Amino acid sequence: MKKRRISLFNAQPAEDALLVAVQTPGLSQHAVSDCLSELSRLVETSGGRVVGTVVYRLERPDPAFFITRGKAQDLASKVQDCAARTVLFDDDLSPAQTRNLERLTGVRVIDRTQVILDIFAMHAHTKAGRLQVGLAQLEYLLPRLRRMWTHLERQRGGIGVRGGPGEQQIEVDRRRIKVRISQLKKELRQVERHRDQLRKHRRRHGWILVCLVGYTNAGKSTLLNTLTGASVMVNDKLFATLDPVTRRLKLPGNLQVLITDTVGFIRKLPHQLVEAFHATLEEVLEADLLLHVVDASHYEAEAQVEAVNEVLRELGADTRPVIGVLNKVDREGALQRARRLCKLFERAVPVSALTGQGVNDLLVEISDELRYQQVRVSVRIPSHRGDLITLARSSGHVLAEHYDDGYVKLTANVPADIAGRLRKAEAGAGEER
Numbered sequence: 226m227k228k229r230r231i232s233l234f235n236a237q238p239a240e241d242a243l244l245v246a247v248q249t250p251g252l253s254q255h256a257v258s259d260c261l262s263e264l265s266r267l268v269e270t271s272g273g274r275v276v277g278t279v280v281y282r283l284e285r286p287d288p289a290f291f292i293t294r295g296k297a298q299d300l301a302s303k304v305q306d307c308a309a310r311t312v313l314f315d316d317d318l319s320p321a322q323t324r325n326l327e328r329l330t331g332v333r334v335i336d337r338t339q340v341i342l343d344i345f346a347m348h349a350h351t352k353a354g355r356l357q358v359g360l361a362q363l364e365y366l367l368p369r370l371r372r373m374w375t376h377l378e379r380q381r382g383g384i385g386v387r388g389g390p391g392e393q394q395i396e397v398d399r400r401r402i403k404v405r406i407s408q409l410k411k412e413l414r415q416v417e418r419h420r421d422q423l424r425k426h427r428r429r430h431g432w433i434l435v436c437l438v439g440y441t442n443a444g445k446s447t448l449l450n451t452l453t454g455a456s457v458m459v460n461d462k463l464f465a466t467l468d469p470v471t472r473r474l475k476l477p478g479n480l481q482v483l484i485t486d487t488v489g490f491i492r493k494l495p496h497q498l499v500e501a502f503h504a505t506l507e508e509v510l511e512a513d514l515l516l517h518v519v520d521a522s523h524y525e526a527e528a529q530v531e532a533v534n535e536v537l538r539e540l541g542a543d544t545r546p547v548i549g550v551l552n553k554v555d556r557e558g559a560l561q562r563a564r565r566l567c568k569l570f571e572r573a574v575p576v577s578a579l580t581g582q583g584v585n586d587l588l589v590e591i592s593d594e595l596r597y598q599q600v601r602v603s604v605r606i607p608s609h610r611g612d613l614i615t616l617a618r619s620s621g622h623v624l625a626e627h628y629d630d631g632y633v634k635l636t637a638n639v640p641a642d643i644a645g646r647l648r649k650a651e652a653g654a655g656e657e658r
């Protein structure tokens with residue numbers, strides 16, 4: 226049988242796209258139009274063009290067409306009216322719904338997840354990034370193979386695949402994809418191990434880890450650059466950053482920490498991506514402190530904060546200490562919005578990563594937070610370091626203390642800077658051994 230390459234990374238822009246959103250009971254008109262404008266931004270970032278938008282009211286999704294057959298027929302005529310070449314749904318469609326909609330409208334039908342995957346594919350430049358996106362793409366593709374074949378048949382002027390050679394070929398492709406998925410997972414485990422070692426190494430040297438999180442385009446990379454003089458690419462596009470970058474940051478009071486910039490989040494972040502980007506998102510889970518960067522000039526800032534919190538919950542990182550960084554206050558009206566956004570955080574600082582306004586206050590806030598924040602440490606230090614053990618007792622809460630062969634195994638909740646000193650003592654002891 227002829228071998229056909231399943232090509233990845235050939236992201237096709239959503240050309241001349243008609244955007245479709247669905248308004249279910251409980252969803253305001255406002256919320257729906259916000260979703261549509263974000264979807265437009267995604268299309269633009271992917272290099273496509275929007276030719277129209279349509280909203281359908283719906284009690285519940287229809288199993289065959291997502292929208293009802295009647296509405297799908299209406300959609301088909303709208304496709305004609307605006308000469309759309311792609312129909313893009315804001316919600317995830319099942320493979321069968323996509324197939325049925327394509328038959329009825331006669332054009333390519335895609336969903337939001339596909340556009341996000343395409344953007345990630347375009348922005349993946351490192352090996353780890355490409356592995357992660359490749360895995361997410363294949364996981365997305367696997368249940369949709371039949372549809373891909375329908376496309377090919379149509380391109381050749383055929384009339385769809387019913388039985389025939391397509392079925393066999395789909396089976397072959399499916400097996401090949403599964404093999405490739407397990408290869409990718411294996412390679413990713415290596416990336417994960419490598420990053421894990423890096424983190425352990427940092428911990429051993431007493432580093433405190435701070436991680437930037439936030440909605441895509443909030444200004445995380447700009448802030449990292451301003452804080453540390455780094456030169457991470459900043460771009461007015463969604464998902465400009467995919468790979469984590471870590472730099473040193475000196476805080477007032479002589480505390481030094483490591484700060485990591487990582488991939489941004491979005492509403493309805495495809496679960497394939499969350500799973501595939503596990504190695505990257507581990508940075509968030511390991512952090513002693515999260516800086517949640519918010520674009521305070523965005524009219525949807527509140528909803529974006531909630532979307533980020535939801536992803537953090539999904540990752541199990543919602544119990545990490547957080548400082549809200551209300552960014553872009555140099556823009557008109559952003560300072561007022563920042564004041565309202567403050568209420569969503571225990572601690573928050575208005576800043577402009579671009580002009581540097583408020584950045585010194587942020588540094589003070591980070592250093593205060595780390596000084597008083599209790600972090601859990603489990604260390605093995607020489608028992609002659611009674612000074613540190615006393616310090617751990619007086620500044621925090623010792624949970625377990627076990628003496629063994631000239632060492633003390635200590636588990637304690639202590640302020641982050643003390644944690645740093647304990648870890649350093651452990652590292653030093655390791656070198657003596």
Ligand SMILES: Nc1nc2c(ncn2[C@@H]2O[C@H](COP(=O)(O)OP(=O)(O)OP(=O)(O)O)[C@@H](O)[C@H]2O)c(=O)[nH]1
Pocket residue numbers: 439440441442443444445446447448458459460461462463464465466467488489490552553554555556576577578579580
């Ligand atoms: N006016 C203004 N613009 C800013 C500020 N911070 C960032 N920007 C702009 O916002 C856009 C996005 O900035 P990035 O730093 O790339 O945002 P990000 O959060 O890293 O985005 P992703 O990596 O795509 O998730 C760029 O055009 C920046 O110049 C700010 O404080 N004020």
Ligand SMILES: [Mg+2]
Pocket residue numbers: 445446447458459465466
């Ligand atoms: Mg970035």
